[in-house]
Amino acid sequence: MVIIAVSITMVSLLVLRTNTIDIGVQLGDSAANDSRQALEQAATEQLISMTYSLASMSDAELMLVQNSVQMIAFKASEIVQNPERYTPRPVALPDSVNAGVMTPQLLFAEGLNFDDIAPDAALMGNIQHLLMNIILNNVDATAAYVGTEQGFFIEVSEDSHLAPSHFDPRERPWYRSAVLSRDITWSDVFIDASSGSPGIASAMPFFDRSGNVAGVAGVGTLLDDLTEIVIGTRLGESGHNFILNEMGQIIIAEGISEDEHGNILREDLLHQENAELAMVARRMVDGESGIERIVMYESEVFIAFSPLETLPWSLAVVIEVEEVIAPALESQGRIIDMTDDALTEINIVITVVSIIFVAILFGIIPIISYWSRRFSLRLTNPITELQEGVHDIADGNLDYPIAELDIYTGDEIEDLGLSVCKMTSSLKEYIDNLQKVTAERERIGAELDVATNIQASMLPSIFPPFPDRKEFDIYATMIPAKEVGGDFYDFFLVGEDKLAVVMADVSGKGVPAALFMVIAKTLIKNNAQNGLPPKDVLETVNDILCENNDAAMFVTVFIAVLDIPTGKLTYANAGHNPPLLKRAGGDYEWLPTKRGFVIAGMEGMKYKQEEIELSEGDELYLYTDGVTEAMNPAKELFSDPYLLEVANKYKDENLKEFLGNIKKEIDIFADGAEQADDITMLVLEIKKKEKVG
Amino acid sequence: MTIEKKVENGKTVLLLNGRLDTTTAPELQEMLIPEFDGGKDLLLDFTELVYVSSAGLRVLLLGEKTAKATGVEQSLKGVSDEIMEIFEMTGFADILSFE
DSSP states (O other), rough: OOHHHHHHHHHHHHHHHHHHHHIIIHHHHHHHHHHHHHHHHHHHHHHHHHHHHHHHHHHHHHHHHHHHHHHHHHHHHHHHHHHGOOOOOOOOOOOGGGSSSEEEEEEETTTOOOOHHHHHHHHHGHHHHHHHHHHHHTTTTEEEEETTTTTTEEEEEETTTOOSBBBOOGSSSSHHHHHHHHHHEEEEEEEEEETTTTEEEEEEEOOTTSOOOOEEEEEEOOHHHHHHHEEEEEEETTEEEEETTTBEEEEEEEOOBBTTTTOOOOOOOSSOOOOOHHHHHHHHHHTTTTTEEEEEEEEEEEEEEOSSSSSOOEEEEEEEHHHHHHHHHHHHHHHHHHHHHHHHHHHHHHHHHHHHHHHHHHOOOHHHHHHHHSSSSSHHHHHHHHHHHHHHHHHHHHTGGGGSSSSOOSSSHHHHHHHHHHHHHHHHHHHHHHHIIIIIHHHHHHHHHHHHHHHHSSOOOOOOSSOOOSSEEEEEEEESSSSSSEEEEEEEEEEETEEEEEEEEEEOOHHHHHHHHHHHHHHHHHHHHTTOOOHHHHHHHHHHHHHTTTTOOOOEEEEEEEETTEEEEEEEEOOOOEEEETTTTTTTEEEEOEOOOOOOOTTTTTOEEEEOOOTTOOEEEEEHEEEEEEETOOOOOOOOOHHHHHHHHTTTSSSHHHHHHHHHHHHHTTTOOOHHHHHHEEEEOOOOOOOOO | OEEEEEEEETTEEEEEEEEEEEHHHHHHHHHHHHHGGGHHHHHHEEEEEEEEOHHHHHHHHHHHHHHHHHHEEEEEEEEOHHHHHHHHHTTTTHHSSEO
16 A cells, blocks of 8 residues: 555656656747747847948938038038128148148149139138138048139148148049039048048039039048947947948948058959848848848848938848847756756655655565555645646646645645746746847847937036136036937037037937937037037028938027126027026026027028126026926926026035936936936036136 | 817818827827828817927927928917917927917
8 A cells, every 4th residue: 555655656756757857848948939039030120220220320420521511512602602791811821830730721723823813712711710620520520621613722631741732623533523413422432541541531512603613612531430330339249230332342341451552442242152142232232221131151140231321321230140049048048947946856755755665665664654644645646736737837838826736745745846836937937028038128228229329429528628717617417318318418619718508409319319419419519619609500500400301300409608708698599498597696597588499490590699798606507308397207397497496496506516406306306207308407607717917 | 199180161170189299299290291181271279288398399390391391281279378388488489370
């Protein structure tokens, strides 16, 4: 009787053991399969979204170059068409004194008489300031220039070498192709001789009053930022990206090399043996976007591609399939690990039962009489039940109610039952979460990180920004929302005596908003540094942004320029929240602003500008609607009146504490509600003026 | 947000109810823009609308641009003080038409 009970128990345990191992293997296999599919799908989506983001970022970089050349062409045509508005500003001829100095230079074609071109060249000299600013503000710009039909050429280049005395712009290929196309044109990518980086030049004609070409504006740029986007943003270990030109040649990628003439050695993807790859290259050249699974350089890869808008180029993102599905294999391993704990318990019980079995065989009677009770049905039952349960689980029924079985025997059997319970519930949880974990985790990250990085990298973040300027102090913060909103602030000196501050908010969210922000911010800075007053900055930037804005994005902007010696503040507002102003010793109050329409919305908008005098101890606080429209769980807004109250509560703190405390008050108000929009603030304090004389 | 569409005095009326924000603005855009092909003037009834975010303003701007391009008129009515304040601040008050 006892022998039978022990034998049944033994057999049940052995079956239980086999079934538990089966759980590990079978569930492991099916989970690996499921998660492989989930991962492949997630990877596909992620690749498509990342490719699109990278292509948009590349476009934004090229658009900055395009905008610079447009600005020069606009200005040049204005000079040519309205000469009466300008006073002559002669440009220096090349001089060995200026070698290595960044300065405008005038060159002209051989055979021309200097005196003949001097008056027109001096008039066009009004452009030299803009040329200088373009080089100063765009880290990658190496040269900005204007060539004219009369045959003279005004240039600012980053490292002025002693230029040849004669130079005919009209003979240059960039000049000819711009004249021919009557529109913006781009050169081939070349390797810049002095830096060894890939570069590109862009040119655009400008016209006289009768619509004839009067000359061509041009900008030369290194493609460092573009290269960084393409090479620096990689997916996983095996991921890499490249840009293909309209001929199907790789022009930007890691490890691109050049021949002895500085020409890039281009891999031609259109004409090579790998038919699958050639087909993808064909679709890229045709401006399609998509994703394919092909064999490339002997590995199976996913390749996603998306066209650029500024140039007939296409960007591709490549990653090995094996790397994409690696986490699926990891899941398989984890499931087998989870069943191992239960197996250990089973093995212990098997050992105990085996010892008893041996004891019985050797006729150790006293033990039998004690164990016979425990080894009767009471013992056999739970094990048989467990065995059936585990069999069900192995078939995939993770909801089998193990915990409800009669397993609470107070000995090893209970331990065994509980460990099977634990295994089942952790397996269930793991498998339930598997799809979510693998699919969501990765996808969300990519797009948002890209936008957050763009935004963060564009904002000045070192304080104090101008340590040797004692006449004012500035502090600013931007806390991005989970989905970036496109807020930005900026501040910069205009010459020695003026300080510009900008607070702005791009409509929309994510990568498109971040890219629009990059362009808007650069244009505002370029124009303000060009000496334009706030009203003209808004009008000029508005018209440029309206040109290519099918998405109807817009930007609200508050811009102010402080004349440091006099304290005069000139400001204009394009649909932005009105700032708060605190006079020394007083309270914060709304700064009266004449409001204008947002920029980039409609062409030809006019803006009004106003002036006030600031003196020592005055503070100006700028912010975006992320502050006033912060919401609590009841969907109430932080609101203008509350902001005013809070600002006055902390008005005497130093600038950093002031902004920090406002943010704390917003957090308290939000009471755990998710931050829906970027929260951006800037505060400017007028300090003691340096004694003059 | 809910959008109810009806025709009144020869105009297509879209009655908006709720909040016009990042989540709901695409709905309005999808419904509004094709209406300009119909040739009937459009009236956006804001009486039951409580909030307009910048995403909402974008759709109104898109509507205004499409109106200019197609010659169909877009106008608003029943705008609350709170929303009017947003229109004033952003300058939209100057480019939108109000009934």
